[in-house]
Amino acid sequence: MSKILDITENHLKILSLFTKGYDCEYYIREICRHVPVSHGAAQNILNSLEEKGVLESVMKGRNRIFSLRKTGLCVNYILLAESYKRLKFSEKYPLTYEIIYKILPAFTGPLALFGSYSSELATEFSDIDLLSAGGFDKRQVDEVSRKFKVDINIKQYTKEIVLLGIGNDHLIKEVYKNHIWLCCPEFFVEGYIK
Structure with a gap:
């Protein structure tokens, strides 16, 4: 049943x-x-x-x-909430989400959106700020950036540095406070809640 x-x-x-x-x-x-x-x-x-x-x-x-309550069950519910946030972002900023969707194949590993878009303070002149905890193809990202005439700023860290920096690194703390997880949300959520 x-x-x-x-x-x-x-x-x-x-x-x-x-x-x-x-x-x-x-x-x-x-x-x-x-x-x-x-x-x-x-x-x-x-x-x-x-x-x-x-x-x-x-x-x-x-x-x-x-x-x-920092448990495995909590992680599952938080992942639902994170998916909900990503969905609401895609509805509020459909063009920006399409731009991000086009560059997702350029990234390997966890990826987060932060800055004005995740804070819901973006204007038509806002940059797209991303935190990558993996690799990416800069040429592919630059091509999409030129095509849509938008600046895409990428801060790149290793997975280990992201996990170590959760409590210490100013940028990583900012990202954790205001973010949209785009790829591998489990990495970010489980990394903090463990």
Whole structure:
């Protein structure tokens, strides 16, 4: 007998808040300021995610504070939230997503979008900022950049440096706080949550 996975878009919106560095803590009123849901709906979603083992909570004074429970199950739910963020990005910035989609074959390994597009502050003049934790074909990227008349800036690190830099490197910390994982999201999520 199969069980239905009861996840709504509001679940994904709330889980997306916890992807901003994966070490965030939120209380219910704070979540309601970021996600347009009622206090009761937010509480039901948070309780549901806590019962499933995705979130955990502690009482601080009179407030209940929620954070990610860093487990394998949590990783699966966070990967759903990361896919949701990528989908919302592709809907909000369809041309930019098409540009990125055209250059994806040029990359081997994990790839992240950061900067103004991941912060939803992009304008028509914004550059595309990428963090690559692998190799890429610069010629292919430059060709797409010229064709679409957009600057594509790539910061390249090794996988080991990305994992070591999570807590120390300013750029990597910035990427983890505001990102869209484009390739190999498991690398980024599992690398932090382990």
